[in-house]
Each structure stands twice: as structure tokens, then as C-alpha cells.
Amino acid sequence: MSVKQIANLIADDLDRVEEAIATHLESDVSFISEVSNYVLSSGGKRIRPVLLILCARLGNYVSERVYDLCTVIEFIHTATLLHDDVIDNAHLRRGNPTVNARWGNEISILIGDYLYAKAMELSLQDKDHLVMETVARVTKEMAKGQVIETLKERDLSISEDDYYRIIALKTAALFEGSCTIGSLAAGLSPQQRAHVSAFGYHLGLAFQMADDTLDFVAPEATLGKPVNNDLKEGKITLPVIMALPLATEAEVALIDAYLQNPDATDTDFQAVIDILNQYGTLQSTMAKAQAQVEMAKAQLVDFPPSTALETLLTLADYVTTRNV
Amino acid sequence: MSVKQIANLIADDLDRVEEAIATHLESDVSFISEVSNYVLSSGGKRIRPVLLILCARLGNYVSERVYDLCTVIEFIHTATLLHDDVIDNAHLRRGNPTVNARWGNEISILIGDYLYAKAMELSLQDKDHLVMETVARVTKEMAKGQVIETLKERDLSISEDDYYRIIALKTAALFEGSCTIGSLAAGLSPQQRAHVSAFGYHLGLAFQMADDTLDFVAPEATLGKPVNNDLKEGKITLPVIMALPLATEAEVALIDAYLQNPDATDTDFQAVIDILNQYGTLQSTMAKAQAQVEMAKAQLVDFPPSTALETLLTLADYVTTRNV
Numbered sequence: 001m002s003v004k005q006i007a008n009l010i011a012d013d014l015d016r017v018e019e020a021i022a023t024h025l026e027s028d029v030s031f032i033s034e035v036s037n038y039v040l041s042s043g044g045k046r047i048r049p050v051l052l053i054l055c056a057r058l059g060n061y062v063s064e065r066v067y068d069l070c071t072v073i074e075f076i077h078t079a080t081l082l083h084d085d086v087i088d089n090a091h092l093r094r095g096n097p098t099v100n101a102r103w104g105n106e107i108s109i110l111i112g113d114y115l116y117a118k119a120m121e122l123s124l125q126d127k128d129h130l131v132m133e134t135v136a137r138v139t140k141e142m143a144k145g146q147v148i149e150t151l152k153e154r155d156l157s158i159s160e161d162d163y164y165r166i167i168a169l170k171t172a173a174l175f176e177g178s179c180t181i182g183s184l185a186a187g188l189s190p191q192q193r194a195h196v197s198a199f200g201y202h203l204g205l206a207f208q209m210a211d212d213t214l215d216f217v218a219p220e221a222t223l224g225k226p227v228n229n230d231l232k233e234g235k236i237t238l239p240v241i242m243a244l245p246l247a248t249e250a251e252v253a254l255i256d257a258y259l260q261n262p263d264a265t266d267t268d269f270q271a272v273i274d275i276l277n278q279y280g281t282l283q284s285t286m287a288k289a290q291a292q293v294e295m296a297k298a299q300l301v302d303f304p305p306s307t308a309l310e311t312l313l314t315l316a317d318y319v320t321t322r323n324v
Numbered sequence: 325m326s327v328k329q330i331a332n333l334i335a336d337d338l339d340r341v342e343e344a345i346a347t348h349l350e351s352d353v354s355f356i357s358e359v360s361n362y363v364l365s366s367g368g369k370r371i372r373p374v375l376l377i378l379c380a381r382l383g384n385y386v387s388e389r390v391y392d393l394c395t396v397i398e399f400i401h402t403a404t405l406l407h408d409d410v411i412d413n414a415h416l417r418r419g420n421p422t423v424n425a426r427w428g429n430e431i432s433i434l435i436g437d438y439l440y441a442k443a444m445e446l447s448l449q450d451k452d453h454l455v456m457e458t459v460a461r462v463t464k465e466m467a468k469g470q471v472i473e474t475l476k477e478r479d480l481s482i483s484e485d486d487y488y489r490i491i492a493l494k495t496a497a498l499f500e501g502s503c504t505i506g507s508l509a510a511g512l513s514p515q516q517r518a519h520v521s522a523f524g525y526h527l528g529l530a531f532q533m534a535d536d537t538l539d540f541v542a543p544e545a546t547l548g549k550p551v552n553n554d555l556k557e558g559k560i561t562l563p564v565i566m567a568l569p570l571a572t573e574a575e576v577a578l579i580d581a582y583l584q585n586p587d588a589t590d591t592d593f594q595a596v597i598d599i600l601n602q603y604g605t606l607q608s609t610m611a612k613a614q615a616q617v618e619m620a621k622a623q624l625v626d627f628p629p630s631t632a633l634e635t636l637l638t639l640a641d642y643v644t645t646r647n648v
Contacts, residue, residue, distance in 0.1 A: 032471055083437060086410075087430040106411040109433060110471045113407060116437070117464035120444050124456050132448050132456070140441035147356055147434045 006050070006311055006318070013053045013066070014046060020067035021074060024122060035099060035111050040078055043094045048073045048174060050315065051203070052182040055196050057308035059186025066185050068122055072135060073178050075119035080142055082112035087150075088233050131184050138177035145169025153234035154259045156244060156252070163238050167208040168201070175204025195299040199312070202296035207319045209289035212237035213282050216273060231272065234259055238288070240272075242281040251275045289320045330374070330635055330642070337377045337390070338370060344391035345398060348446060359423060359435050364402055367418045372397045372498060374639065375527070376506040379520050381632035383510025390509055392446055396459060397502050399443035404466055406436035411474075412557050455508050462501035469493025477558035478583045480568060480576070487562050491532040492525070499528025519623040523636070526620035531643045533613035536561035537606050540597060555596065558583055562612070564596075566605040575599045613644045 007014060025036045049070035056066050084090070085098040086105045092098065100108035116139065123135040149166045152158045179200030183193040215230045216239060230237055236259070244252060258264050258272050276282050293316050303309050331338060349360045373394035380390050408414070409422040410429045416422065424432035440463065447459040473490045476482045503524030507517040539554045540563060554561055560583070568576060582588050582596050600606050617640050627633050 027468070029468055029472060031475055032468065083433050087433060104474075106474050107471065109407050109411060110467050110474065113440070114464060114467035114471065116440060117460055117467055121457070121460040121464055124453070124460055127453075129448070129451075133445070136441055136445040136448055140438060140445055143434050143438035143441055144351070144353055144356065147431065147438065148353060150428075150430050150434065151355055 006315055009307065009311055010050065010053055013063070014049070016063065016067045017046065017049050017053075017070045017074075020071045024068075024071050024075075024118065032111065032114060035103060035107060036078075036115065038102075039082060039099050039111070040074065042096050044074070044078075046070075046074065047207075047315075048077055048178040051175065051200060051312075052178040052185075054308050054312045054315065055179045055182030055200070056186040058196065058303055058306065058312075059183060059188040059192070061186055065126060066182070069126060069131065069181050069185055072119045072123045072126075073174065073181065075115040075122070076135070076139055076142075077174060079112040079115040079119070080146075082108045082115070084146075087146075088229065090229065126185075128184055131181055134177050134180050134184070138173045141169045141173040145171075145173070149235065152236065154236070156236065156256060156259075158236050158241060160238070160241055163236075163241055164205070167205055167212075171208040171211075172201045172204030175207065176200040179203075192303070195302070199296045199299040199316075202292045202299070203316055203319055206289040206292035206296065206316075209238060209285055209292065210320050210322065213239060213285045213289070216276065216282060231258065231269075232262075232264065238285045239276050239281040242284060243276050243279045246279045246281075247275055286320060293317060293320050330639055333631065333635055334374065334377055337387070338373070340387065340391045341370065341373050341377075341394045341398075344395045348392075348395050348399075348442065356435065356438060359427060359431060360402075360439065362426075363406060363423050363435070364398065366420050368398070368402075370394075370398065371531075371639075372401055372502040375499065375524060375636075376502040376509075378632050378636045378639070379503045379506030379524070380510040382520065382627055382630065382636075383507060383512040383516070385510055389450060390506070393450060393455065393505050393509055396443045396446045396450075397498065397505065399439040399446070400459070400463055400466075401498060403436040403439040403443070404470075406432045406439070408470075411470075412553065414553065450509075452508055455505055458501050458504050458508070462497045465493045465497040469495075469497070473559065476560065478560070480560065480580060480583075482560050482565060484562070484565055487560075487565055488529070491529055491536075495532040495535075496525045496528030499531065500524040503527075516627070519626070523620045523623040523640075526616045526623070527640055527643055530613040530616035530620065530640075533562060533609055533616065534644050534646065537563060537609045537613070540600065540606060555582065555593075556586075556588065562609045563600050563605040566608060567600050567603045570603045570605075571599055610644060617641060617644050 021040055022037070025033050025040065027033045027036075052070050052073060053061075053066055056062075081093065082099055085093060086100050086108045089100075090098050091101040098108070099111065119139075120135065123132050126132070145166050145168070148162070149170060152162055152166070176197050177200070180193060180197045183196040188196060212230065215237070231240065240255060244255070247255070255272055255275065258268050261268070296316050297313055300309060300312065345364055346361070349357050349364065351357045351360075376394050376397055377385075377390055380386075405417065406423055409417060410424050410432045413424075414422050415425040422432070423435065443463075444456075444459065447456050450456070469490050469492070472486070473494060476486055476490070500521050501524070504517065504521045507520040512520060536554065539561070555564065564579060568579070571579070579596055579599065582592050585592070620640050621637055624633060624636060
């Protein structure tokens with residue numbers, strides 16, 4: 001099953017999610033709708049809403065709730081992108097100019113704030129206290145993860161533990177939250193919910209590890225943004241972290257020089273990649289991502305067979321086999 | 325009664341608010357506590373918590389709830405300051421370097437996001453759905469108001485209606501929200517609550533109008549930040565809006581030139597002030613602010629006499645008589 005086939009399986013649901021997103025973006029300030037629509041319809045994969053819906057389909061799926069909850073998750077995700085792009089001074093996302101590139105940093109910050117608040121407001125409409133708490137907690141954890149990431153920028157002493165802590169907070173928390181909220185909407189038992197949440201958590205870790213590998217190897221056209229944003233911005237991810245203790249002093253110095261040089265060239269970058277390839281850390285990062293996928297899938301062993309379950313397991317594999 | 329005397333009247337409450345703020349700033353990431361403490365203990369007037377407490381004292385004051393709710397309001401206020409300072413590229417606030425000046429834009433944005441989310445999480449602990457809704461709605465309205473303000477930057481066609489809409493959203497909403505939440509915590513009747521909310525709304529308008537006047541006339545040492553940030557940043561406030569239809573073409577051109585010139589000098593600024601003084605619009609803005617104070621106070625006529633009531637009325641007058 002490809003991700004396209006997965007999407008086809010829940011195509012009607014996804015159409016309804018798009019409708020819900022469009023409805024909740026309506027504002028008496030047309031500019032807010034315009035900018036929000038621009039960023040929200042720029043070809044995001046909607047992987048978090050898909051997870052939420054599929055987890056809800058493991059239980060008593062109630063469609064009316066689910067679409068609004070998908071909107072909550074997608075608004076939070078989009079708000080973080082809007083703030084990230086200001087922080088990273090990014091100019092392209094998914095092949096399009098970023099909001100900050102097109103309308104300026106203030107608009108990107110403020111529409112991000114607006115979407116956070118709107119997400120919170122929508123989560124309250126659900127009236128399920130656990131849903132609201134999950135939304136607020138996840139939002140807090142994402143900010144916390146990004147703070148820690150910022151503190152560790154260009155710091156070669158960053159450990160694997162630091163890395164896992166960062167990606168758990170900045171990425172896995174929202175994957176876990178999407179699955180938790182899906183299972184809450186579907187009335188799964190607390191025990192089932194714990195498994196579904198853990199599934200989302202491990203999948204989120206795998207997703208970020210795959211992302212961090214793709215940042216080194218995917219061609220720019222595939223990513224829709226410049227290749228190797230991360231290291232240029234001083235973000236030291238697992239492929240580099242694992243290479244550092246294996247590398248020679250000269251190699252470490254080369255990586256350090258790359259991190260400190262805002263004018264580093266493609267040739268300089270290729271030299272870094274050569275080091276990672278020499279120690280095989282791009283492959284070993286993907287292997288660790290695949291191990292997280294297996295841990296995710298293992299959480300679902302006690303659920304009875306269903307299309308939703310099968311689709312979730314396929315989606316899990318997609319996370320490490322995608323090229324974008 | 326001076327604001328110091330007002331503060332003395334509820335000094336114990338305010339001490340407890342500071343304790344609650346400090347408690348809720350504790351984080352396993354010590355840097356988050358450090359930065360949050362830096363900005364939250366930099367001499368803010370705590371006017372919104374004071375309003376919340378006094379409104380709660382109009383009814384059945386329950387201290388345990390009130391301190392946490394004050395924290396919610398102050399976190400939201402602080403989050404907007406952190407994002408504002410990035411947007412405005414501000415270097416000083418209350419006489420101290422801003423967070424963005426000291427730790428960079430990314431930290432200011434992210435700690436702002438963290439405080440928003442933490443405020444939302446705390447508001448959920450209150451378990452009163454109306455409190456949560458108020459918090460989410462106010463946060464959304466503040467972002468909306470700032471978006472509209474940004475759209476109207478350097479636009480001399482901005483109307484008085486535009487101005488009132490902007491300050492209603494960006495400032496009055498949180499004043500109103502603080503009073504609403506105080507009255508919810510105190511179990512006031514819906515009718516009493518409507519009056520208390522309207523009191524906060526009008527007071528918020530007056531506060532912002534006074535702020536916008538002080539931005540032209542207060543000495544830098546009093547403000548703790550450079551005088552006339554607003555017009556330099558392209559923000560056209562009521563004193564200018566009211567002067568424009570009265571001014572000659574040459575005077576309008578002079579104001580426009582000031583708005584377009586990032587290198588405008590103090591002499592250029594004095595020329596703008598001379599125009600405002602010629603048409604008396606700094607005074608008329610303050611008169612309109614005072615009229616809002618009277619509208620605020622009129623909302624409280626049916627409340628029985630109490631120290632809290634008297635203090636609220638005094639606080640209302642302070643809003644237009646303060647010099648900082």
C-alpha cells in the first residue's frame with residue numbers, strides 16, 4: 001500500500017478535513033483567511049490528521065468530532081511552521097515562498113499566534129477535558145523542544161540523549177497527541193489509548209529521524225526547500241552526532257568549520273557528507289528510525305484485524321521509506 | 325488613592341500572585357525558567373492581575389483560584405510582549421534589554437509560545453469552561469488586532485474606527501478578559517458579569533489611548549524605552565489620526581515623510597509634535613480616554629459600596645493620570 005493508496009482509503013474523511021479547515025479559517029479579517037489558506041493549502045501531507053482518523057477508526061469513530069479535532073492538530077502544526085520559518089529565516093517551504101518571505105516576519109509570527117489560539121478555542125468546543133489537556137500540553141512541549149534545540153545549536157558536545165529529548169518534544173509529542181486524541185474521540189479504553197499513544201510517539205521519533213536523514217540526501221526539488229537547511233542553521237542531528245565520536249580530529253574540525261561558516265559552499269557540504277558516509281551514520285540513523293517504526297507497530301499487536309489497523313501499519317512503514 | 329496605595333490594599337494578594345507566577349515558571353529546562361523570570365520580574369505593573377483580583381473581590385472571592393488565574397493572564401500578556409518586541413525589533417523594555425536583544429529572536433518567539441501554551445494549560449486546571457473560553461478567545465483576538473494593526477502600518481487613510489477596532493482587540497480584550505475571569509471566579513451573576521466585563525473593556529480602551537499619548541510626550545527615562553516607538557514603527561495612533569483631517573497639505577506631507585524615513589531625527593519628530601500640539605490632538609486623545617474611563621466607572625454604579633469597588637474606581641482614574 002502506497003501513501004496514495006492509504007489516502008484513497010480515507011479520501012472522503014480527508015475531504016471533510018479540508019472542509020473543516022476551510023470553515024474554521026473563515027475570519028472577518030479577510031487577510032487572516034488569505035494567509036492562513038495560503039500556508040494550509042500548500043501541499044502538506046496531512047499525516048497527523050490521517051493518524052488521528054485512523055486511530056479513531058480503531059474504536060467508535062464519530063466523524064463530526066474527528067474533523068474538527070484534525071483541524072486543531074493541523075492548526076498547531078501550521079503555527080509551529082510559521083514560527084519556525086521566521087526563526088530559520090526560511091524562504092521556501094514545499095516549493096513555495098514562505099509566509100515570512102512573502103508578507104514579512106510580523107505576519108508569520110502573528111498568524112502563527114492566531115492559529116495556536118484558534119486551535120485552543122476549537123479544542124474547547126470538543127468539551128472533552130482530556131482532549132483539551134492533550135492539546136495544551138503538546139503545544140507546550142513543542143515550544144520546549146525547540147528551546148532546547150536552539151540552546152544546542154552549533155554545540156558539538158550535543159549527545160544522542162539530547163537529540164532524542166529534542167525530537168521527542170518537538171515532533172513526537174504532536175504525533176503522539178494526534179493518536180491520543182483520535183483514541184479519545186473513539187472512546188478506546190485507557191489501556192488501548194496508552195498503546196495508541198505510544199504508537200504515535202515512536203512513529204514521531206521515526207518521522208523526525210527520517211527527516212533529518214533526508215535533509216542530507218534528498219534532492220532540493222524533492223524536498224521543496226533547499227537541501228541541508230539543518231546543519232547550515234547549526235542544528236546538529238543524529239547522522240552527525242553519531243559520526244563525531246568516530247571521526248578523526250581533522251574531520252571533527254571540518255564539521256565544526258562548516259557549522260561556523262555562514263558562507264559554506266556545496267563542496268564544503270559534500271565533504272561533510274563524505275564523512276557521514278565513511279562512518280555509515282546516514283544508514284544507521286535510518287536503521288534506528290526503522291527500529292522506532294517496529295516499536296510503534298508492536299504497540300498495536302493486541303488490536304483485532306481491521307482496515308484501519310492494516311492502514312496504520314502501512315503508514316508506519318511509509319515514514320521511513322518516503323523520499324520527501 | 326495612588327496606585328501604590330491601591331497596591332498596598334491588595335499587597336498580600338499580589339505577593340501570592342508573584343508566588344504563583346514563580347511556581348508555574350518552574351521548568352525542568354532551567355533556561356526556560358531563567359528567561360521567563362527575567363521578563364516576568366522586570367517591573368511590570370501587574371495591572372491586569374490587580375483588576376482580576378478586585379473584580380473577584382466584588383463577589384465571593386476564592387483566593388486559591390484567583391492567583392492561578394492571575395498567572396494565566398500575566399503569562400498571556402508577557403507572551404504578547406515577547407512577540408511584539410521581535411516584531412518591533414525593540415531593544416529596551418521597562419529600562420532593561422529585551423529578551424530578543426539579550427538572547428535573540430528565536431528565544432523570544434519560543435518562550436512566548438511556551439507561555440501561551442502554559443497559560444492555556446493552567447486555564448484548563450480551573451475547570452470552568454467559561455474561563456477557558458475567555459482565555460482562548462482573548463488570545464485569538466489579540467493576535468487578530470495586531471494583524472490589523474500591521475496591515476494599517478504607514479497607511480495615512482487609517483480611520484478612527486480602524487483605530488478603535490485595533491485597540492479593542494489588541495488591548496481592551498485582555499482587560500475585559502481579566503475582569504470577566506475575576507467575576508467568573510467570584511460567581512457574580514451573568515448580569516453583574518456583563519457590567520464588570522464592560523468596565524474592563526472601556527478601561528482597556530482608555531489605557532491604550534493614554535499609552536498612545538504618552539508615547540509622544542513621556543520622557544524616555546519614564547517610559548523605560550525610547551520615546552515615540554510607535555510612529556517610527558509606522559503605527560498611526562489617535563493623536564495623529566485626529567490631526568490629519570485638520571492639517572494642511574504641507575503638514576500631512578511632513579507626517580508622511582516622517583513615517584517613510586527610517587533615519588528621521590529628533591528634530592523631525594519635534595515637528596510632528598508641533599503639528600499635534602497645534603491641533604490639540606494629544607489633549608483630545610486624553611479627553612477621549614477620560615470619557616472611556618467614565619464609561620467604565622458607570623458600569624459599576626449598581627454594585628454596593630465596598631473597598632474593592634472604591635479601589636476599582638480609583639484604579640480607573642489612574643489609567644489616564646499615570647505618567648508611565
